[in-house]
Amino acid sequence: MKTNEIDLLKGIHPGFVLERKLKEKNLRKGPFAISINAYPQILGDITKGKRGMNTALSLRIEHALGLEEGFFMTLQVHYEIKEEKRKQQDMSHPDLAILRSGLFWDTDVSKIDWQRQRKAIIQRIFERGDEQEKAEIRRFYGSDIVKKVLQELNLSHAG
Template sequence: MKTKHIAPAKAIHPGEILMDELEAREISQKEFAIKLGIQPTQLNEIIKGKRGITAEHAVLLGKGLNMEPIVWQNLQSLYELDRVIINERTQNRLVAIEEWDKIKNLIPEKYLKKMGAISGDPVHDLPYIKEFYDLNTLEELPAVYQKTESFLNRKSTKNTVDKINLMGWVNLIKATAKNIQIEKFDHRKEKEIITGLKKILANNKDTIEKCKKLLASYGINLITLKHPEKCAVDGVCFWSNKNPTIGLSVRYKRIDNFSFTLFHELGHIFCHLKENKETQFIDVELSMDIDHSKAEKEADQYAMDQLINPSNWEDFVTLPNRLEKKSLVKFAQLEGVHPAVVKGRLCFELNSYTIKVDIDNLLG
């Protein structure tokens, strides 16, 4: 079996080992030089690492210390090998540090360290960054952010979006999705998926994990990942391998917000990604009052219609007691959704988020 030689941080000259050997045997340098028939200065240069051990020296040292000559020859060879490796390793590190300094402002370094994606060692982190952003060379990194605009389907009017942090979050979702193996996706199971999710959301217990498990059984990845600073991202949707993937930041720990965002991304899957596996949708600041693209409007409508039947909703909003808790809860039960979803929809349509109906909306 082959063994890999690992160079130490410092190359050890065989002269240091020779000095230790002489001291252990209480032999003086002068005495030993005379015994070997070499000049004391020559022996001293070997001990101080200023002179190498030749084959002749190895034979003499072996005989003088009752050791195999090959031991000293090997020690000299290892020293020279270590010097070459250490020098190459140092040069590689210097190059890596220089390259890292060029790109560190183009990646969310702080966020990726916090999430454990990079270690802070440029020698190890640079190859990861190339794979992380799907780059052939690091010079391609600026182009990643030029492409972002075409994928940013809903833009926040309230918060400034840091594109570097945003793409770091998106790519961390993608990196996670690559390592997940789930069932084959079948778009014909749409109704089953919606029905199953609504039951989980209405019950609101261990909601995220149950949604992940259900979606995985139908071939859809659901990944939740905390968002970076200055990045009001809510969700992303794309294909990974042969499966559609949803990434959610869960910025708001509310069941109504989680329900709508999840169904919005499902809208992208069943309305847009089903026929186009090359695109992706990045949703920032999911809010119905923000101007956005046709695809986003369709995803919004999908979420609303799948959570609550449109004609049933029209009837409900005309009821005089629609703002009473009893009426609201009853309608939610009929629709199979959590009451907070109904209250959230009312708040939006009435443009009033101070409706005094005591409904617990905490995500369970």
């Protein structure tokens, strides 16, 4: 496997790379799929990024295209890692587009530790926030945690 090529392609869906490889070799997806004993629709979904690559298909494609074994599965793993990191980053703080910046007038929002300071954040949102902001905090922390914090703060009427 060409490490440089993998490094350049890390995080890209393997189907997009497959599409490019097929075009380079002037191969049409349908006939190629049939030649490797795969359903054309599955290959089409992969090249559109709608479906992931699996090991068995990856091996057949790599063999047919003269690529090193594991090329497409390596791309698949790196793509999944990138997607998982994106999901985790999305979960690292509430949707800031929903929370008015004025609620945090006294602090730099980018420096808030949303987990360590959750008690103060929940208190602030439930004392000063609107219903949409409260709903976002419930979504982010979970209703049970919000309810528990509000009870500790004797703000259950605000929840």
